[in-house]
Amino acid sequence: MRYNFKNIEKKWQKIWDEKKIFEVKDQEIGKKNYFVLEMFPYPSGMLHMGHVRNYTISDLISRYKKLQGFNVMHPIGWDSFGLPAENAAIKYKKHPKDWTLANINKMKEQLKAMGFSYDWSREITTCLENYYKWNQWIFLKLYEKGLAYRKESVVNWCNKCKTVLANEQVENGKCWRCSSEVVQKSLEQWFFKITEYQEQLLQDYEFIKDGWATRIIDMQKNWIGKSEGTTINFDINNLDENIKVFTTRVDTLYGVTYIVIAPEHEIVNKFITILLKKDNTLAKNIIDFIESVKKQTELDRNMKGKEGIFSGFYAIHPFTNKKIPIWLGNYVLATYGTGAVMAVPAHDQRDYEFAIKNNLEIKIVITPYYNDSNSKNFELKNKAFEEKGFLVNSAEFDNLKSDEAKIKITEKLIFLNKGNFTKTYRLKDWLISRQRYWGTPIPIIYCKKCGIVPIKFDDLPVKLPESVDFTGQGDSPLKYISDFVNVKCPECGNIAQRETDTMDTFVDSSWYFLRYCDSKNDSMPFSKEKTSLWMPVNQYIGGAEHACMHLLYSRFFEKVFVDLGLVDKKAIEPFTNLLNQGMVIKDGNKMSKSKGNIVDPDEMLKKYGADSSRLFILFAAPPHKDLEWNEDSIEGANRFLNRFYRLFDEIFNRKDDSLEQKRNIEQMHNSTIKKILEDYENFGYNTIIATTMEAINFLYKEKDSTNKSQLLNFISDICILISPIVPHITEEIWQKLGNKESIILSKLPVFDSKKAEKDKIIFVIQINGKIRAKYDAKKDEIQENIEKIIFADEKLKTYLENKKILKKVFIKNKLINIVVK
RNA sequence: GCGAGAGUGGCGGAACUGGCAGACGCACUAGACUUAGGAUCUAGCGCCUUUGGCGUGUGGGUUCAACUCCCACCUCUCGCACCA
Numbered sequence: 001m002r003y004n005f006k007n008i009e010k011k012w013q014k015i016w017d018e019k020k021i022f023e024v025k026d027q028e029i030g031k032k033n034y035f036v037l038e039m040f041p042y043p044s045g046m047l048h049m050g051h052v053r054n055y056t057i058s059d060l061i062s063r064y065k066k067l068q069g070f071n072v073m074h075p076i077g078w079d080s081f082g083l084p085a086e087n088a089a090i091k092y093k094k095h096p097k098d099w100t101l102a103n104i105n106k107m108k109e110q111l112k113a114m115g116f117s118y119d120w121s122r123e124i125t126t127c128l129e130n131y132y133k134w135n136q137w138i139f140l141k142l143y144e145k146g147l148a149y150r151k152e153s154v155v156n157w158c159n160k161c162k163t164v165l166a167n168e169q170v171e172n173g174k175c176w177r178c179s180s181e182v183v184q185k186s187l188e189q190w191f192f193k194i195t196e197y198q199e200q201l202l203q204d205y206e207f208i209k210d211g212w213a214t215r216i217i218d219m220q221k222n223w224i225g226k227s228e229g230t231t232i233n234f235d236i237n238n239l240d241e242n243i244k245v246f247t248t249r250v251d252t253l254y255g256v257t258y259i260v261i262a263p264e265h266e267i268v269n270k271f272i273t274i275l276l277k278k279d280n281t282l283a284k285n286i287i288d289f290i291e292s293v294k295k296q297t298e299l300d301r302n303m304k305g306k307e308g309i310f311s312g313f314y315a316i317h318p319f320t321n322k323k324i325p326i327w328l329g330n331y332v333l334a335t336y337g338t339g340a341v342m343a344v345p346a347h348d349q350r351d352y353e354f355a356i357k358n359n360l361e362i363k364i365v366i367t368p369y370y371n372d373s374n375s376k377n378f379e380l381k382n383k384a385f386e387e388k389g390f391l392v393n394s395a396e397f398d399n400l401k402s403d404e405a406k407i408k409i410t411e412k413l414i415f416l417n418k419g420n421f422t423k424t425y426r427l428k429d430w431l432i433s434r435q436r437y438w439g440t441p442i443p444i445i446y447c448k449k450c451g452i453v454p455i456k457f458d459d460l461p462v463k464l465p466e467s468v469d470f471t472g473q474g475d476s477p478l479k480y481i482s483d484f485v486n487v488k489c490p491e492c493g494n495i496a497q498r499e500t501d502t503m504d505t506f507v508d509s510s511w512y513f514l515r516y517c518d519s520k521n522d523s524m525p526f527s528k529e530k531t532s533l534w535m536p537v538n539q540y541i542g543g544a545e546h547a548c549m550h551l552l553y554s555r556f557f558e559k560v561f562v563d564l565g566l567v568d569k570k571a572i573e574p575f576t577n578l579l580n581q582g583m584v585i586k587d588g589n590k591m592s593k594s595k596g597n598i599v600d601p602d603e604m605l606k607k608y609g610a611d612s613s614r615l616f617i618l619f620a621a622p623p624h625k626d627l628e629w630n631e632d633s634i635e636g637a638n639r640f641l642n643r644f645y646r647l648f649d650e651i652f653n654r655k656d657d658s659l660e661q662k663r664n665i666e667q668m669h670n671s672t673i674k675k676i677l678e679d680y681e682n683f684g685y686n687t688i689i690a691t692t693m694e695a696i697n698f699l700y701k702e703k704d705s706t707n708k709s710q711l712l713n714f715i716s717d718i719c720i721l722i723s724p725i726v727p728h729i730t731e732e733i734w735q736k737l738g739n740k741e742s743i744i745l746s747k748l749p750v751f752d753s754k755k756a757e758k759d760k761i762i763f764v765i766q767i768n769g770k771i772r773a774k775y776d777a778k779k780d781e782i783q784e785n786i787e788k789i790i791f792a793d794e795k796l797k798t799y800l801e802n803k804k805i806l807k808k809v810f811i812k813n814k815l816i817n818i819v820v821k
Numbered sequence: 822g823c824g825a826g827a828g829u830g831g832c833g834g835a836a837c838u839g840g841c842a843g844a845c846g847c848a849c850u851a852g853a854c855u856u857a858g859g860a861u862c863u864a865g866c867g868c869c870u871u872u873g874g875c876g877u878g879u880g881g882g883u884u885c886a887a888c889u890c891c892c893a894c895c896u897c898u899c900g901c902a903c904c905a
Contacts, residue, residue, distance in 0.1 A: 172902095215825050215900075222824070222901055229905080247905060260905090306903080331903045341905045349822090350903055426904055547900080619846070620833060626898090628833065632847055639860095640846085646861090678837085687835065690845035697845090766840075766886075817840080817885065 003645035005609030009728040013115055021744055022117045024073045026517075026533050034070035035534045036062040037513055037575070039542030039550070040077045040124075043103040044084060047110045047601050049584040049591050049629070050543065056614045057581055057623050057685070058541045059116045063724035064680055066117075067748045073534055074117055075516040077124035078104050081132070082505045083161055083177065086438040090472040096438045097466065100127055110601055115610045115727050117744070122519040126508040131515065132440040133461035134525035135507050138557075140443060140454050141564060142192060148432075150452060152188040154264065154334070155431055162475075163435040164189060166504060167428045168223070168549045176549075184294075190442060190501065191429040194556045198224055198425050201555055204573055211577035213624075219547040225426025230410045232342065232419040234259060234315035237323055239274075241267060243315060246337035246424050250413075251405040254394040255344040255365035257355065259315045259326045260308065263290040264334035271311050282312050286328065293330045306331045306354045318418040319395065329354060337424050345384065352384035365393050366402065430553065432504040437468060437477045439502030447489035447496035456490060462498075476500055509550050510557040513537055513574060514567065528567060535571035544580040551575075579683065582626035591629070599629060611726035612638040618685040618725055641729055644696055647703070648715055648733050657708040665706055666755065668698050669714045674751040676721045685725070692722050712737060717749040765816045 016022065027033070038058040041051050062074035078100075085096035092099070104125065111118065124131055142148040156165045158175040164187065169176045194201075202224060205217050229248035236242060243259060261267065268290070275283035289309045308329035315324045331350055332341055345355035345362040355362050366389040367378040378385075378392075388402035397405050413419030433442065441462040443455035455462055465484045468477045478484060478500040489496035511525065518530035558574040561567040583590050586597040604613050616637035621627040672695045679688045695718060703711060716737055719730040723743045734743040 213825090218824060219900055225901095225904065227904070245905080249905080329903095331905095333904065336904045338905095343905090348905070350905080353903095424904080544899085622834085625827095625834095630833070630847070633833070636846055643861095684835095686833090687845080690835070693845055 003642060003649075003729060003732075005611060005641070005728070008732045009113075009115060009610050012728045012731045013112060016115075016117075016742070016744075017112075019742070020121075021742055022074065022119050023121050024071060024119050026530060028071040031069060031071035033534055034065045034072045035513075035517075035537045035539075036065065036072060036074045037516075037537045037540045038076070039540075039546065040079050040509070040512060041107065042079045042082060042084070043100055043107055045103045045106060047107055049599055049601065052114065052601050052613070053584055053617050053627060054541055054543070054581055055111070055114065055116055056617050057579065058539075059114075059614075060618065060685065060724040061539055061541070062117055063727065063744065066744060067720065067724065067746065069747065073122070073516065074119060075122040075124075075519075076111065076116075076118040076120070077122075077512060077516070078126060079505065079509050079512070080104065080125050080127040081439045081502075081508055083163075083436060083438065085127075086436055086470065089438075089470040093470075095466070095468075096470075097127065110605075113605050113610060114601075114613070117727075122516050124512060124515050124519055126505070126512065127438070129461050129463060130522070132464070132508070134511075134515070135440040135503055136443040136455070136460050136462060137457065137525055138511065139503070139507075140457060140460075141566075142560065143444075143454050145560075145564070147193045147196060147560060148190060149193065150188060150190050152186060154184050154186050155189055156182045157185040157187075158182055161436075164431060164433060166431045166506070166549075168430075168552070189431055189433040190444075190499075191431050192556075194430045194553070195425065195427055197556050197559050198226070198427050200559055201552070202226060204555070204559070207573045208576060208578070211575075213544075213578070213580055216544060216547045216551070216578065216580065219544075220552055223427065223548040223552065227424050227426075229422060229424065230406070230413065230419055231338065231422040232318060232413060234318065234324070234342070236326070237314040237316055239270075239313065241270065243267060243326070243340050244338040245340045245342045246422060247342055249344065249347065249402075249406075250409050250419075251388075251391060251397075251400075251402040252344040252347045252365055253319065253342070253409055254391075254397070255346050255363045256317060256324060256342045257345060257361040257363055258324055258343045259340060260329040260332050260343050260351075260354070261311075261326065261340040262332040262334035263293045263328050263330065265328075265332075265339045268311075268328065271313055275312055279312060282310075285309060286311065289328060296330065306350065306357060308354060308358060310358075318413060318416060325360070327354075327358070335428065336426060346380060347384050347386055349384045349386060352380075363393065365391060367392050369401075430504075430556075432507055433501040434504055435476045435501055437464075437470075437502065439505060440464070440507065441478070442499045442501055442503060444499040445487060445489060445496045446499065447492060447494060449494060450489055450491040450496075453489055453491050453496070459490070464502075476502075478502070506549060506553050510553040511561070513554075514561070526566075528565070531571065532568040535567060536573055537575045537577075539577045539579065540575040541579045541581060543583070551578075579623060581623050582621065584627050584629060586629040604634065608634055608638045609728075611641055611729050615641065615689060615726055619689040620686070622686050623683050640693060640696075641726065643700075645729060645733070647696060647699060648736075651703055651708060651711045651715070652736065654708055659705060659707045661707045661710045662702065662705070665699075665702060665710055665714060668695060669717065670752055670755050672714075673717060673721065673749050677748065677751060680724075688722070689725065692718060719743060720746055720749060765818070767818045 036058055038054055041047070058074065062072050065072045080100050085100045088094060088099045089096045126132060126135075139148055156167065156170050157163070158165055158178065158180060160178045160180040161175060164185070165175060165182060170182050173182055174180065175182055202221065205221070209217065227248055229246055230250040231244055231246050232250070232253070233242045233244055243261065245259065247253075268286070272283050272286060275286070286309055289307075293307070306329060308327045308331075311326045311328055313326045315326050316322070317324055327343075331354065332339065341351075343351040343354065343360075344365070345351040345360065346364045347366055352362070354360070362380070364378060364380065364385075366385060366387075368385070368387065368389045391397045391400045391402070391405050394400075394405070397408060400408065410419060410421055441464055443460065443462045445453045445455065447453050465478070465481050468481060470477060485498050485500060487496055487498050488494070514526040514531050514535065517534045518524075518526040521527055521530075554574050558567065559572060562569050562572050585591065586599065589595045589597055591598055601613075608616075612634060616634040617627065619637060620630065620633055672691055675691045676688050679685070679691070695714070699711065699714065715733065719734050719737075720743060723730040723734075727744070731743045734746075739746070
């Protein structure tokens with residue numbers, strides 16, 4: 001017989017739903033709270049396999065923790081603001097809200113069909129007023145604290161999405177969402193001051209280093225990009241100005257032969273003003289150069305090589321007082337450090353290339369450590385020498401090692417008041433303005449008289465207007481809604497203008513986990529009392545692609561909330577354990593629409609059901625690895641479940657129960673429990689399934705000669721153990737076995753260590769590493785009778801008598817080892 | 822270039838603290854049952870010159886014993902990348 005997964009799965013999903021079995025109270029006596037969180041989906045219309053895998057793993061952990069006796073919260077919601085809804089509105093002439101809510105309904109069905117154990121009573125939908133109101137509330141709190149500010153600066157603009165992007169959302173010069181080229185624009189925008197927290201973000205890895213993959217932490221550290229060095233002030237010849245440069249190699253200071261500044265550097269304007277009076281051609285050339293660099297994308301700058309132009313000005317070397325030419329160069333980033341570098345062509349490859357191209361002086365000031373005897377004769381071999389070494393041609397610093405010289409030189413700079421030790425970070429403030437409709441309105445009004453005026457907390461929410469035309473042309477649709485834009489200033493009552501930008505949707509996802517703890521609160525985004533019952537999240541599960549976006553922003557928000565007194569300090573890090581599941585791959589590529597290799601979860605569910613799908617996904621690869629999609633394997637999963645059900649069915653319907661209880665069944669039973677419980681702790685979900693299959697194979701062989709209740713007892717424990725993986729079929733068997741309560745409310749079986757001790761094991765007799773014989777015995781038995789056992793074997797006896805036994809026989813694990821000459 | 826991870830059959834992957842490499846599954850082969858088999862069951866399945874030998878990316882080392890530890894190298898994947 002085949003088990004009917006369609007009926008069984010539907011039946012139990014309905015019962016679980018009706019009994020509200022997954023709804024969790026904030027506290028339950030005698031139980032510890034455990035918060036399982038998965039990255040909530042964007043409601044695009046259909047779950048993709050990445051979601052299915054992510055949520056299958058989360059569901060397994062949630063159900064396992066329940067069986068362990070925890071009070072588990074496993075919530076779900078919808079990250080439902082964002083650009084695709086707006087694009088769909090333009091394309092299908094459907095309102096983003098309708099489109100989004102319809103998608104949510106569809107996807108909710110899919111989630112339910114997978115049998116995921118969500119507490120739907122805590123569901124959140126970020127595009128609804130009762131959520132985004134609190135985005136605005138949080139914005140205003142940050143504004144109060146000076147952590148939200150408006151500033152004109154050069155920002156990333158995506159022409160296709162028609163909005164600005166945060167630095168984190170630009171990948172290799174392209175938009176993270178649509179992959180089109182990102183250009184630079186100077187605009188006035190809202191920022192969150194994440195840089196205020198950069199040091200703390202680095203320090204607090206202390207609290208999560210055991211629970212996060214080092215890869216993710218490294219990615220974040222890299223992104224924050226802390227670097228320690230020295231800032232030097234270079235005076236400018238015949239001009240009462242100076243240029244600050246940042247360097248990590250101040251030991252090469254005597255090798256500076258020119259200065260390069262970014263074309264965007266503020267001093268350039270001064271240069272031009274002066275030059276226009278003295279040297280019109282040079283000024284024009286410089287202006288042309290700046291224009292041409294502006295047109296280059298990041299990629300161009302990389303590809304075209306280093307370009308530059310002499311500014312006409314000279315800097316003064318702080319120690320030698322020599323005149324050093326100041327150049328403008330396309331390879332200097334305006335946004336990093338001071339936007340100016342001291343060029344040491346002998347010891348920096350970029351400067352070297354630039355110097356060769358522009359025929360600038362190259363001066364060696366470092367020689368390799370091994371080159372001590374003739375260090376003065378050290379020569380470059382068509383490239384810069386970038387390693388550390390001994391200083392030469394550096395006056396009183398000659399013969400010092402690089403590290404020592406860095407300190408001494410900086411100390412002298414400090415003495416001369418020309419520089420200091422500095423730390424520089426790559427991280428920039430988080431740009432949160434978006435020129436799009438489908439997002440949280442920024443709660444700000446601009447008044448000619450009063451300037452920037454925040455909305456009063458009591459006046460929240462600033463509602464997103466619903467009747468809007470989506471033409472796809474021009475600016476954000478919000479700009480054209482005069483009711484929305486033209487308002488009275490809350491301060492002076494005069495006509496004022498509302499901010500029409502909305503917030504980056506990453507604002508929504510930076511605190512949603514806190515809302516789950518207190519999802520119905522209508523006076524605060526969340527209460528400290530409720531969040532402190534659940535936070536920090538015990539286990540977070542999601543993809544690694546969010547390392548420098550969502551995961552970094554959330555850490556930042558959490559720290560702000562702690563400082564604002566909104567959450568307890570014990571949750572200074574929001575996610576203590578993070579599991580990054582691998583990607584789902586088909587034909588060697590990540591599943592995606594553009595690759596055309598999508599597998600529709602609906603089809604999978606229809607053909608094989610939820611349990612088979614879950615089993616397949618967990619069995620095919622360990623959770624952190626990429627998973628290769630294989631249609632044949634899912635059939636294998638389905639086959640196994642049928643086999644399992646058939647085994648149960650056959651034993652269950654057997655009339656005769658007079659057979660003996662068997663020791664080997666008891667042993668297998670016990671060791672199966674042990675292995676599976678261990679694997680749950682080590683994320684070895686694929687081997688849990690392998691162990692279960694072994695047990696089932698074993699039972700098939702033994703069933704006809706074994707006591708019925710002993711067999712059913714074993715099957716019952718298997719059901720509990722694998723119910724987090726295949727909840728429906730196990731619940732069905734569990735109930736047939738006569739249990740009244742749901743299997744979800746049961747407890748994990750316990751491994752009996754006393755029983756295991758007495759085991760008979762197969763011992764292997766190994767001589768010089770080669771296996772010579774096997775022997776079946778109890779451990780203590782064999783320890784006493786080693787010689788008898790060995791010499792009972794004639795062949796072995798002769799062999800050993802011919803050789804000389806060198807070391808005493810010893811036993812380890814399942815091995816008797818003899819060392820001979 | 823910098824940072825992280827990984828290399829084991831035809832494939833996905835097992836192997837706890839160094840202790841029978843290839844568990845479990847897929848694919849494949851043969852057989853059984855069957856009107857039928859794409860259901861199910863049984864057996865086989867790393868390679869070779871098969872009473873034996875060789876095998877965990879390559880080359881060395883430690884050890885009675887190495888996928889596992891040490892040294893050198895190769896390859897692949899991912900992340901970052903003109904960051905001064």
